[in-house]
Amino acid sequence: MHGEVLVTLSPGQEFHLSTQDAQPLTHEEARRWLDDEFMRLECEPLRASGKVLLADKVLTVASAAGARLLADPAWSSQFARAAVAALARPMVRVDVQAMAVTF
Numbered sequence: 001m002h003g004e005v006l007v008t009l010s011p012g013q014e015f016h017l018s019t020q021d022a023q024p025l026t027h028e029e030a031r032r033w034l035d036d037e038f039m040r041l042e043c044e045p046l047r048a049s050g051k052v053l054l055a056d057k058v059l060t061v062a063s064a065a066g067a068r069l070l071a072d073p074a075w076s077s078q079f080a081r082a083a084v085a086a087l088a089r090p091m092v093r094v095d096v097q098a099m100a101v102t103f
Helices: 027-040 054-070 073-087
Strands: 004-010 013-018 091-095 100-102
Touching (some): 004 054, 004 073, 013 054, 013 073, 027 073, 054 073, 054 091, 054 100, 073 091
Antiparallel strands (some): 091 100
């Protein structure tokens, strides 16, 4: 599935990521990649219960990655593929400041 991911870190700091030329991930591959990055980047659950939804993982991984990783073509391509496949949506908007993921 062709997809687009728009990550807004702050006003004026946006990253437009496309999956156009990339091999799609399966839902399970995407979930596993997000799990691995969530742990590697030492992300914290957003909910007091400790439960982490896939949208929460996409948001916290984007936040922890910051501009440095989002500007890395290899990492951002993989992030976009994982976000699109895990959430099963062709367009994903991640607003880090608003702590929101929309479709």
